[in-house]
Amino acid sequence: MKEALILLVEDNEMDVELTMDAFRENRLVNHIEVAHDGEEALAYLLGKGDFADRLRHPLPDIILLDLKMPKVDGFEVLKIVKSTPTIKRIPTIILTSSKDEGDRIMGYDSGANSYLVKPVSFDGFLDIVKQVTIYWLTLNVPSPME
8 A cells, every 4th residue: 555645634632542543553554644623624735824835744645534623613624625626636534423314414415525433442443444544545546636
């Protein structure tokens, strides 16, 4: 598998650590940038403020996006990402604890490429991280960027 850049948008520090542990445990070679809320994620993706230098902060290959966050929620991040020509083709995978059908509908209607519910067990989380990485970074043929 190629080394890729993943933007993890997650406000819960325990879930951030769980995700990082799952990548390490699976021995997956990826660089992970963490945005702790939707506002920080948008600054990163749009190259604003501290993230203006694209050599230091390149666009990610995929976005793992939580929904329920302070400041700007995941739905708003998703809507902005999918309506911005320079970043709209970045695969955006919702990774949330919400099983709510309304959230799934709104997620897909807003342009999510995939909707995954965080498993309760660490082994389940390991499997999701491995499968996401295999599919989105190995098997999937990405859309050309504008």
